[in-house]
Amino acid sequence: MPKDTQNPAPLEVGLSGVRGPTGAKKTPFTGDPRSLWRVTQFSSPLTLTEVHTRKKVAFSGKRKDAERAMGERAQLLADLQELMWAHVVSAPEKDQREVLKAITARVPRRSPQEKARREQLFTPEVEIALSRVTRAPRVLLVLQGMDAAGKGGVVKQVVSSMDPMGVEVTGFGAPTPEEKREHYLERVIRRLPRPGHVGVFDRSHYEDVLVPAVTGSHSEEELESRTDALTLLERELVRHGFVIIKVMLHVSPEVQLDRLVSRLDREKKHWKYDPSDADARADFNRYQEVYAQLLEATDADYAPWHVIGADRKWYSRLAVQELLIAALADLNLRWPAADYDVAAERKRLLAS
Template structure:
């Protein structure tokens, strides 16, 4: 079936998702897995969100894997276009794209400035203010243990040029990091202009874990949520395209995957005894995630809840979300700042 006009992503200089291979999904990948899609006149409840449903995809595993392989080339080309833009695009083009991204959020108000000073340490404010401006992407991957975050990095992100990709994982803070504001270690590992940054777990752990363990009261957690909202607005103002993905796995599927790690010697390294402790709190994590995702879903920093029981499906879905987000930048290949034909003749004469 031919894609509808609303499904297309218009790109400049590269084949768009509406040409050649066609769109894998029957809905707009920008909205198909967004939080508002799962709200039913009530607060978000992850327990009601299917984990195996192939939302928007009519094919099976084989066709899904084929689509993943085919679309990987387009994703890689879009990433290269982002990198080329940051390095070689004319100054006016770079300013225009930066303005387009930063306009997704309002300018800082007096109230936000005041809250910024209250919620951020001077060190955090200095790091934020020192971030170079320019288009870049930040992919945030969250999910329970064994939800497929590592495989997502290998299968989807791995299709892009590794020189233009920065992958960071955030576990328990080190002793030194624990003495700092929790955002300091995050800011230090943000991608530079032209790069795609990937967070395997992220700044959301600093709200999620305290909420589950009960080490922070409701007021402290509310302040942390507000801090993350301000933090992400600051990033967008500096050219960040933020894509947040919750890999939503069922309790049964998670158990199978964790047990399989114990069944295979070469997977023992991926298991940690703390995995069982976290699994014992599966329901609590789902409740906290539900509240957190709804509170921090914004058009400029959207959350996509993608069923992760089928690995091939979740990978295809995330790939399509990235393609749409990069395509929406409307980038052009930078023009040569030299005479192409003259250089061709010079090369052929050597």
Template sequence: MPKNDQNPAPLDVSLTGVRGPKGAKKTPFEGDPRSLWRVSQFASPFSLPDAPTRKKVGFKGKKDDGEDALAERAEMLADLQELMWAHVVSAPEAEQREVAKAIAARVPRRSPQEKARREELFSPEVESALSGLARGPRVLLILQGMDAAGKGGVVKQVVSSMDPMGVEVAGFGKPTPEENGEHYLERVIRRLPRPGHVGVFDRSHYEDVLVPTITGSESTEELERRTEALKLFELELVRQGFVIIKVMLHVSPEEQLDRLISRLDREEKHWKYDPSDADSRAQFSLYQSIHAYLLEATDADHAPWHVIGADRKWYSRLAVQELLIAAFADLNLRWPAADYDVETERKRLLES
């Protein structure tokens, strides 16, 4: 499978304007978190078994060190989220235009060839919905993985450290009868985060390519068409100000079995188990094969795929948190300056 074309490198700036815990290191990982888990580092064609599931890539500490770092860096993540919201709400229009322009510059401008392919792969409704998106910075975290890979744990332990008023979580399961009557991207567009917000897809638009391929309801040709559509879709999102982080939580079959069995062993976890989990597990290798194809085919600098070993829950959560921090930092935002005299307002408050 050929490597996809390289796009302009993401903005690479130091973390500024954000307070973190006193004495905190810039990152608890050795190496740049933007590249530690990138699927592009593996040989082509990519094979998921080649990626580690238990190795602590870039992290030399133990579990206690990782959990301490997760708690310590949560404050910085929360501040970064607030900074993005403050930018959207209060930054001068000129500054907002510059940030939007910088994000859009991560991808090429739409070419006549791309326009023609979109006409073939998108519906008029999809194009209309995309054109109606408000422009502005927002982060979209896409989580994929087998059952019990830890997607929900990432949402609870990492995403929950941010202001819930600024987070929008969505999941995509089997389409409803109404959704089956429309283009598969329409339901995805309806759940995209607004400017200034963080969106989390706990399973995503990749399910609409993965599942039909696994079940055999779509042909190989349709797999290729839908894969191309996802690439064009993500290109357009970046042009609208989306910062996309795609994470494959890579769990071993042995660890997955232990976690699924534990759900049956504990009454309070029975609700998390579905008999279809056993069916999916029986096709573990096929799922890995299709996932590997999708990850390599849709990996790009503007929408990178990161394959994070998920056998250690604390490690995968720390890694995802650091990817979010790096993505926010790359926006290089500043706290909006007050449009009033601070000392005058202080005096007025004290005299009130």
């Protein structure tokens, strides 16, 4: 299945209303955050052992500098998320149609070949579920990584700076007995963020390929089919207005071991440890191989993969924050103009 490797350009749509937040280009990184960690910059086939886990790509500061930058940029991120919500709720229908049209243009039109492949891979229930997804802008941040890579920290330190009412966080564990009886994509579609929201998948639909590939529970043909299904799903989501950002937090085995052991050494952290963590760590190298294959196979301009070194948690958090800021700023939205007489309403309020 062909894939594109260029970053999507900012939307060029003439909208009414008030100009949105500025400052997205004043990034603390010396480079475009949309490109700094793209999987396409590495040699192919991708070998994750050759990708730095501790290097501060395009950032010359120290931890305190990163934490200061995060604090300064947090309000911008919150404002951009609020702007997306305001657009969905209050922008004129014409503006909403134009923005949605521009987002959907990031993916190719559905071809006969794609239609035939969907008929092979999607059940009628999956197609029905997708048909019920509202067409409107929203962001989906996909976080993947080995245990203790820092996914939870990203949610706590980065995502929490936005209005909790506009954020939806979901974690995907092993499917329940009920979920095993349905198509594996159905539970994913049920947990998609609502229009105007930022959704975070702390582990995601990629687990449905990653884990079976490592454990050997599925054939190569089944794994290839599932990989194609993920690509087709993401194409359809973009056609519904989704902005997709996919991040692999890349931690070294040495740092991962330190973090896992520290959970056992601290009683307050015992809840974060699971005996299965040791099993997964025993397959660390195999996971790296499968991750590399999966990242390359499913990277696309409309759903890009970013590999961010996670040995320094503060660095990976700053990087994810900038990816979110860039993605939201690229929508080039405007605050909806008031559809009432502002002066008259002000006068009425002061007289009340």
